[in-house]
Amino acid sequence: MISLLSHIISGGLTGLLYALIAMGFVIIYRSSRAFNLAQGELVVVGAFLVWSFANYFGLPIWLAIILSFMVSMVVGLFIERIIFRPLVGEELFALVMVTIGLLVFIRGAVLVIWSPEVHFFPAVFPMTGLKVGPFMVDKGLAFGGAITILVAAAFSWFFNHTRTGLEMTAVAEDHQIALSLGLNVKRSIAVAWAASGVLCTLAAAIFLSGKGMTFMVSDIGLAALPVVLLAGLESIGGLILAGLLIGISMGIAEFFLDPIFEGGVAAVFPFIIMIIVLLIRPSGLFGWKTIERI
Amino acid sequence: MTQPAGVYAQTYDEDQAIIRTRPQCYWFIIFMIFLFALPLFGGGRLVGILNIIGITVIAVVGLQINAGYAGQVNLGQSAFMGVGAYTAGALTLHLHLPIWITIPVAGISAAVFGAIFGLAAVRIKGFYLALTTIAAQYIFSFAMIKLPRRWFGQTEGLRLNPISLFGFEFDTDGRIYYLILFIAVLMIYGAWGLVRSKTGRALVAVRENDNAAGIIGIDVFYYKSLSFFIGAFYAGVAGSLWGYYIRYIHADQFTLWLSVWYLGMLIVGGMGSILGAIIGTVIIRLLQELITYIGPHISEFQILSGIGGGIVFASMNMLLGGIIILFVIYEPRGLVHRWNIVKESYRIWPFHH
Numbered sequence: 083m084i085s086l087l088s089h090i091i092s093g094g095l096t097g098l099l100y101a102l103i104a105m106g107f108v109i110i111y112r113s114s115r116a117f118n119l120a121q122g123e124l125v126v127v128g129a130f131l132v133w134s135f136a137n138y139f140g141l142p143i144w145l146a147i148i149l150s151f152m153v154s155m156v157v158g159l160f161i162e163r164i165i166f167r168p169l170v171g172e173e174l175f176a177l178v179m180v181t182i183g184l185l186v187f188i189r190g191a192v193l194v195i196w197s198p199e200v201h202f203f204p205a206v207f208p209m210t211g212l213k214v215g216p217f218m219v220d221k222g223l224a225f226g227g228a229i230t231i232l233v234a235a236a237f238s239w240f241f242n243h244t245r246t247g248l249e250m251t252a253v254a255e256d257h258q259i260a261l262s263l264g265l266n267v268k269r270s271i272a273v274a275w276a277a278s279g280v281l282c283t284l285a286a287a288i289f290l291s292g293k294g295m296t297f298m299v300s301d302i303g304l305a306a307l308p309v310v311l312l313a314g315l316e317s318i319g320g321l322i323l324a325g326l327l328i329g330i331s332m333g334i335a336e337f338f339l340d341p342i343f344e345g346g347v348a349a350v351f352p353f354i355i356m357i358i359v360l361l362i363r364p365s366g367l368f369g370w371k372t373i374e375r376i
Numbered sequence: 377m378t379q380p381a382g383v384y385a386q387t388y389d390e391d392q393a394i395i396r397t398r399p400q401c402y403w404f405i406i407f408m409i410f411l412f413a414l415p416l417f418g419g420g421r422l423v424g425i426l427n428i429i430g431i432t433v434i435a436v437v438g439l440q441i442n443a444g445y446a447g448q449v450n451l452g453q454s455a456f457m458g459v460g461a462y463t464a465g466a467l468t469l470h471l472h473l474p475i476w477i478t479i480p481v482a483g484i485s486a487a488v489f490g491a492i493f494g495l496a497a498v499r500i501k502g503f504y505l506a507l508t509t510i511a512a513q514y515i516f517s518f519a520m521i522k523l524p525r526r527w528f529g530q531t532e533g534l535r536l537n538p539i540s541l542f543g544f545e546f547d548t549d550g551r552i553y554y555l556i557l558f559i560a561v562l563m564i565y566g567a568w569g570l571v572r573s574k575t576g577r578a579l580v581a582v583r584e585n586d587n588a589a590g591i592i593g594i595d596v597f598y599y600k601s602l603s604f605f606i607g608a609f610y611a612g613v614a615g616s617l618w619g620y621y622i623r624y625i626h627a628d629q630f631t632l633w634l635s636v637w638y639l640g641m642l643i644v645g646g647m648g649s650i651l652g653a654i655i656g657t658v659i660i661r662l663l664q665e666l667i668t669y670i671g672p673h674i675s676e677f678q679i680l681s682g683i684g685g686g687i688v689f690a691s692m693n694m695l696l697g698g699i700i701i702l703f704v705i706y707e708p709r710g711l712v713h714r715w716n717i718v719k720e721s722y723r724i725w726p727f728h729h
Contacts, residue, residue, distance in 0.1 A: 106507060117506065119451075119506070119636075155709065158469060165701055165705070168705050169704070172708075175447070175647075176447075178449060178645050178705050178709055179639065179700075180700075180701055180704040180705065182636055182639050182640060182643070182700060183640065183697050183698070183699075183700030183701035183703075183704060184697065184701060185692055185697070186637075186638060186640060186693050186697030186700060187697025187698055187700075188637065188697070189693055189697070190690050190691060190692065190693025190694035190695070190696075190697055191693075191694050193687075193689055193690030193693065194690045194691050197687075198690075220468060245569065269701065290561050304510060305572060306631070307507050308507075308511075309632070310507075311507055342595055343522050346518060346521070346522070349514065349518065350514050350517075350518040352516055353510075353511035353514045353515060354511075354515070356507065356508075356511060357493075357496060357508055357511055360507075360508060361496060
């Protein structure tokens with residue numbers, strides 16, 4: 083019983099981490115309608131930035147993380163300026179296809195700059211476990227979960243109560259209409275990319291704290307996709323719930339099914355949930371329902 | 377598209393012919409002889425490259441029908457290929473069936489697997505769909521490693537012996553080249569016919585606007601799943617050839633990364649054109665081979681001695697990723713559009729329009 087509960091807790095916390103990565107994805111989607119398949123690569127870039135500042139330049143970890151936030155923000159702005167600005171108003175198909183090119187490009191760049199060897203990520207959080215009653219919880223994941231909830235609340239407030247956030251929501255509805263209302267579509271998309279870059283770096287710092295990493299870390303970007311879909315592509319608050327749901331069911335599945343399949347269930351189970359949910363509710367739990375006209 | 381001057385159809389059969397003029401016929405025959413004779417002149421390395429190109433062309437043409445014509449983004453093509461490879465491999469290994477049975481069966485099993493994920497396309501629109509196909513990839517990798525060892529060998533994969541047809545052993549690169557060439561030509565011919573047919577036009581209508589297509593009486597549900605069925609069928613056939621050529625099948629060979637490349641080939645070649653799929657595949661594959669070939673040579677130079685071969689290989693990704701991005705931004709219709717412009721201006725020369 084205790085073992086099952088600890089599976090559920092660690093599953094839920096992992097789910098919250100997925101929600102954090104998913105948030106970067108949703109923020110980009112909300113503003114530019116671009117389905118960013120290269121999200122995992124942004125996490126890798128953020129991770130290697132922190133590594134460079136902390137291990138290569140030997141800066142203290144808090145300074146390394148702040149500097150990485152700034153650089154990843156610049157990277158996000160750069161991607162927006164070079165790739166997505168020429169595509170404003172283009173059809174959605176092009177927006178998705180260009181992220182495929184971006185995916186290939188960033189992976190190549192990461193390999194060239196940081197090589198495919200294993201790098202050891204500095205410990206952001208203390209490596210000891212956190213003891214809550216009878217359960218041992220990974221401290222990094224626990225702090226990460228709390229940070230995720232705070233960030234989600236902040237972004238939710240930002241999108242619903244500030245001028246810039248509301249503008250971005252309008253831009254997400256329709257680029258053409260937003261333009262004709264005099265809203266700054268380019269700025270909205272740029273803000274979204276900068277915010278997404280920072281979120282990816284944050285997720286990398288939480289996820290990788292004290293672990294070895296290679297460019298293959300980008301797989302987490304794909305693992306987070308079921309959370310995005312379960313929440314619906316437009317909802318930020320929904321991500322927390324969806325992350326918890328996916329994470330907890332993943333923990334339960336791991337507990338009961340892993341002995342049968344000899345491990346590996348955790349990687350595939352979120353996708354099975356995702357397909358079932360999509361067949362019942364195509365726009366996810368909290369996504370916008372669109373009415374289509376010809 | 378305009379025809380050469382003086383060429384016009386007088387019967388329906390002439391109007392529907394793929395080869396319209398005598399020079400086209402000659403050039404086609406010369407091209408086929410060229411393809412047929414290529415292994416006789418080139419070394420073993422060239423034949424190996426050609427074999428991989430042939431297999432990839434089949435998979436990418438299938439993806440073109442699915443993504444380029446029907447507009448359904450599909451990131452599961454390599455998983456579908458894997459299903460075909462495993463099916464063909466297991467049938468050959470356990471039941472010793474001849475390849476003229478196993479290759480079509482491999483195609484159909486992949487098609488059924490693909491259509492299951494395509495069914496989601498009915499409810500799910502746009503790019504949610506890309507995600508269910510990513511799910512196909514994860515489920516494929518999981519299933520192939522976990523299914524009983526007797527079937528698919530789990531983590532050990534499947535090892536095959538050279539196949540034979542009517543006593544002819546396909547045991548060398550040069551020999552299997554002809555099998556791949558024959559099937560590739562057959563599949564491309566089929567695709568060419570398909571996209572000109574009623575089905576092809578329905579797929580394009582679904583791509584352009586599925587609501588409108590539904591209203592004018594096209595069964596959107598049927599054609600969306602059909603496009604996945606056909607696309608995955610091509611992938612399955614390509615996968616079975618892959619298995620017979622490499623003679624070793626493992627789930628790790630069929631990655632999401634490969635599917636990403638297939639879409640990249642489509643973008644560079646041109647979406648919505650069978651010729652585009654072929655051009656894109658050949659160009660990207662040759663570029664990859666070229667960089668793999670010159671990579672070690674670059675690091676031999678004294679000045680660049682600090683640069684290892686691995687770096688050159690990685691910068692290939694940067695180069696090709698950059699090419700894909702540039703094509704989406706500046707030439708969304710791909711290389712095939714450029715080729716058509718060149719062809720048109722050749723035909724109407726010396727006039728401008």
